[in-house]
Amino acid sequence: MGKITIEPLTRLEGHGKVTIKLDDSGKPTDVKLHITALRGFEQFVIGRPAEEVPRIVPRICGICQTAHHLASVKAVDAAWGAQIPSAAEKQRELMHIGNMIHSHALHFYYLAAPDFVLGPDADPAIRNVIGVIDAAPEVAKKAIALRRVGQSMVEATGGKAIHPVTAIPGGLSKSLSEEKRDELLAEIDTMIQYGQDGLDLMKSLNEKYLDTINTLGVIDTWYLGLVKDGKHNFYGDTLRFVSPDGSEKIDFKPADYLDYLAEHVVEHNYVKYPYNKKVGYPEGLYRVGPLAMINACDSMPTPLAEEARKEFAETFGRPANQSIAYNQARLIELLSACERAKELLEDPEIVSTDVKAEVEPKAGNGVGVVYAPRGTLFHNYETDDNGIVTKANMIVATTHNVPTMEKAIQQAAEVLFKDN
Amino acid sequence: MADKVRLGLIQLCGCSGCHISLLDLHEQLLDVLPHLDIVYAPIIADAKEIPECDVFLIEGGVRNEHDEHLVHEIREKSKVVIAWGSCAVYGGIPGLGNLYSSEQLKETVYGTVTTDNIGELPSDEIVPPLTDSVMPVPSIVDVEYVIPGCAPKPALNAAAIVALLEGREPELPKKIVCDECPRTKENVIPEKFKRTFEGKPDPDKCLFEQGYTCAGMGTRAGCGALCPSAGVPCRGCYGKTDEVLDQGSSLANTYAAAGDESLKIADKSALFNRFTLPSALISKKQK
Numbered sequence: 001m002g003k004i005t006i007e008p009l010t011r012l013e014g015h016g017k018v019t020i021k022l023d024d025s026g027k028p029t030d031v032k033l034h035i036t037a038l039r040g041f042e043q044f045v046i047g048r049p050a051e052e053v054p055r056i057v058p059r060i061c062g063i064c065q066t067a068h069h070l071a072s073v074k075a076v077d078a079a080w081g082a083q084i085p086s087a088a089e090k091q092r093e094l095m096h097i098g099n100m101i102h103s104h105a106l107h108f109y110y111l112a113a114p115d116f117v118l119g120p121d122a123d124p125a126i127r128n129v130i131g132v133i134d135a136a137p138e139v140a141k142k143a144i145a146l147r148r149v150g151q152s153m154v155e156a157t158g159g160k161a162i163h164p165v166t167a168i169p170g171g172l173s174k175s176l177s178e179e180k181r182d183e184l185l186a187e188i189d190t191m192i193q194y195g196q197d198g199l200d201l202m203k204s205l206n207e208k209y210l211d212t213i214n215t216l217g218v219i220d221t222w223y224l225g226l227v228k229d230g231k232h233n234f235y236g237d238t239l240r241f242v243s244p245d246g247s248e249k250i251d252f253k254p255a256d257y258l259d260y261l262a263e264h265v266v267e268h269n270y271v272k273y274p275y276n277k278k279v280g281y282p283e284g285l286y287r288v289g290p291l292a293m294i295n296a297c298d299s300m301p302t303p304l305a306e307e308a309r310k311e312f313a314e315t316f317g318r319p320a321n322q323s324i325a326y327n328q329a330r331l332i333e334l335l336s337a338c339e340r341a342k343e344l345l346e347d348p349e350i351v352s353t354d355v356k357a358e359v360e361p362k363a364g365n366g367v368g369v370v371y372a373p374r375g376t377l378f379h380n381y382e383t384d385d386n387g388i389v390t391k392a393n394m395i396v397a398t399t400h401n402v403p404t405m406e407k408a409i410q411q412a413a414e415v416l417f418k419d420n
Numbered sequence: 421m422a423d424k425v426r427l428g429l430i431q432l433c434g435c436s437g438c439h440i441s442l443l444d445l446h447e448q449l450l451d452v453l454p455h456l457d458i459v460y461a462p463i464i465a466d467a468k469e470i471p472e473c474d475v476f477l478i479e480g481g482v483r484n485e486h487d488e489h490l491v492h493e494i495r496e497k498s499k500v501v502i503a504w505g506s507c508a509v510y511g512g513i514p515g516l517g518n519l520y521s522s523e524q525l526k527e528t529v530y531g532t533v534t535t536d537n538i539g540e541l542p543s544d545e546i547v548p549p550l551t552d553s554v555m556p557v558p559s560i561v562d563v564e565y566v567i568p569g570c571a572p573k574p575a576l577n578a579a580a581i582v583a584l585l586e587g588r589e590p591e592l593p594k595k596i597v598c599d600e601c602p603r604t605k606e607n608v609i610p611e612k613f614k615r616t617f618e619g620k621p622d623p624d625k626c627l628f629e630q631g632y633t634c635a636g637m638g639t640r641a642g643c644g645a646l647c648p649s650a651g652v653p654c655r656g657c658y659g660k661t662d663e664v665l666d667q668g669s670s671l672a673n674t675y676a677a678a679g680d681e682s683l684k685i686a687d688k689s690a691l692f693n694r695f696t697l698p699s700a701l702i703s704k705k706q707k
Contacts, residue, residue: 008462014436015486036486036548039433040525042532044516049686051617055655056694059513062437062571106443110464124466130453140450148446159650161444162437162571166650169617173651258533265530265540270547272535281536359617380533387615388686393532 002026009033011111014398020413028417031410035402038270042392050076050361050387051169057379058163060396063106065163066099066154067372067397068379073167074236075379078255078366080169080387082359087352088171091157093235094344095164096370097337098153100234101146101191103373104290104334108198109143112327116205139201142194146334149187153341156180170359178351188342192304195335199308202328206315209324213316216415217323217408220244222276222286224400225296226371227251232297232305234337236370240296241276241286246319249296250278254369257378261395273403274395285407288375288400290329295319302343305336323408361387372397425585428460428473428498432487433514433554434480438505439463441571445578452578455585472497475584477504478563481511481698482555486548495561500584503557504577506570510659511698513570515554516690518697518704522550553704554697565590569642570657570695576642596661597636597654598626601645605629609677613685616652627653633685635692638664638671655694666701668692 007017015037021030041060045053054072058065070092077084110129117136118127126134133140151161157176158164166173206213221244228237241250241260252260263272264281276284286292295318300306309332316325344350361383368379374397382391431439445452460467470490476498482488495501506512517525531538557563567580567590580590598605603626610631621630627648628634634653636645640661647654660667671692675682685691693700 006468008468010462010466010468011464012462014431034547037433037483038526038529038542038547038550039483039514040517040520040529043520043525043528044514046528047519047687048690049615051615052687052691055652056513056516059435059437059507059570062435062440065435065437106440110443125459128458128461128465130458133450133453144446144449147443151444151446159652160646162440165647165652168652173616261534262536263532263534265535265537265542267540267543268546270542272530274534356620361615361617386686391533393534395534 018409022417026417028410028413031406031413032268033402033406033409035269035271042394045381045389045392048389050079050381050383050389053381053389054167055165057394060394061372062162063103064099064372064374064377064397066095066158067370067377069158069164069167070096071368071370071372071377071379073169074368074370075366075381076169076368076383077359078368079364079381079383080359080362080366081364082170082357084171084357085352085354087175087349088355090344090347090349091172091176091355092167094176094341094350095154095157095167096235097341097344098150098157100150100337100373101334101341102150102154104330104337105143105146105150107373108327108330108334109139109146113139113143116209116327142197145187146191146194149184149191153184156184168356171356173356175353175355176351181345181351184341185345188338188345191338192335192342195331195338196304198331198334199328202331206328213322213324216412218321219323219404219407219411220321221404221407222279222284223292223295223319224276224286224288224376225293226369226376227297228301230298231301232293232299232333232336233301234333234340234371239369239376242292242296242319244319244321246295254367254378257367257369257380261378263395269402271399271402274400275403282403285403286400287404288397289326290333291320291323291326292375293371294329294332300332300336302336302339304339305332308332308335361385374398375400424455424457425581426459426472426474427456428470428476428494429458429463430460430476430478430490430494431463432478432480432490432508433483434505434507434512436463436479437571438477438479441574442577444574448578452581456581470494470497473499475500475502477502478508478557479504480507481514481557482551482560483514483517484548484550488551488555488560491557491560500564501557501561502580503563503566505572506568506657506659506695508557509566509568509699510696511554511556512695515696515698516694518553519690520705522552525550556699559699566592568592568640568659573643593641594662595641597639597641597643597645597648597658600641600643601626601636601648603627603648610681611678612681613678615686621651623651633691635671635694637674638667638692656692657695659696659699667696668700
């Protein structure tokens, strides 16, 4: 019996390793994904004034910090019963969409594309974003531009591109200036075009890798996404579970999440294993992120992305269960985010200065949910009479996916080791 | 320095934000990257072993025994080690964990309202055991330079890289955030303190003088006063200046001028040392 350890797991933006146990015939018998870091945010936000927490939790992730900033402030708004002005909602959503554009461009072009553009067998020393710059400079330039515009949207609305600060209970501490709005509008049509170019690149790669996509990491799981009136939605309204065969849909509101989600502690992982509570553990394990979002929604809310979704469903089925199809699903979302950004930037309220309502701290319990770039994100806080946090629960995007990533690696290992 | 610097990058107890800040050079990356030979960087590349490096940027502090081991290995293999970003330099936001014991931390995380098997914990035999507290990188090994900030501005990263390429020492801003802040000051001490969501601050006047709990006067410049410019008080993410021993004490000194009112501010330990608790004079909860 042998054992294979893959460490560090790269391009994970965090800390992980994989261990694979093999039996005497070389068949993988036990595959474990270990997330090896723990920081303890649920403990150390306790005792902090609740309005400070949206300034603390962005450090959970430097890539999807905006999602944490916004899910957190939504939770505080909910706990204190704050009603925020509609202009503040729209400007917060633009901040969120900017983060989505940056992160999806990062994930596809900087993390995933080297394996496709340079090929999975290319020397690891060049199989990175610098290799992409050398091999396909036009692709790299588009990736850089998408990230720059996404980060500019976050900075213009959030005050800082990394770890934004403007979302406070009751709204925003500043509004988007007309000058910044005009700068962003001037580039948005080009970004929509780059979004389409990304999908075209992905489709050309599909021709080369479709067999791999349909073979490696193919698993049946539940899916959890975020919709509004059944349509795909980044900013959050209704959560939706879809069963592995697509026949069953369960819709619920963020405030009711305790009835639908639970988490299981396992000994080999700092991350807990979330599951669909109505189904139970481990049958109720589910996936989040672009693939789950595309599987969960009835349609995309923007026209070009909806066309791309239909094509995706024809290629991969519905629900699609191929883990590598996450990449194409991500690019559909990138295009949709660029389209949605244009709608928001053209809305006159996006530069309204009416962005802050008066709020009073009070004892309460609030849940805030958005779709972070890696998947649905939950923040839940309880506050005391002075608005100090007394209890916290967070289920962050990648956490939902860890158990099913483990299943996908197990499946891939079985396929890869079959012939050896 | 050689023509091409052999660079290593790693994230320990951090959030990847410093790495993202490097990528936020955007189009300038095309000028910087050709001078770098990135030989180790788990976030963007696939090398598994840490090789000999000219310069190593460490993002994040130390939170578990594996982090500690890596810091020693990196030190042995690198000519220049840089503690990169406030987590590496001071402990950063995860350093707020030092207000609690690591046992308490785990009990809370594995005992939340959604947990179905409370009492079970990940095994220390399988996952790397937590250290007693979060430790900044310079408290573990000697480092040549520090680059503070959460995250350091892209320009600060670029300036450091260019300095190293040219064989110079990277330089840090010496001033405080107030020196960069566009708000006007009248040198008055506030009579009362407010929380960030209270009222609507005058957009042109000093936030501290309006009674908001700004940390700009105790914080190293370099960010361009982004937070006060966006209508919220500074939280001190660049840490202390070279002139003082401890950021929290230096802030407390200023706030003391407001007398008893300053005692009413909620949660002073995590406000004045929001990003620097593990490197403060009292760096963790005492048993």
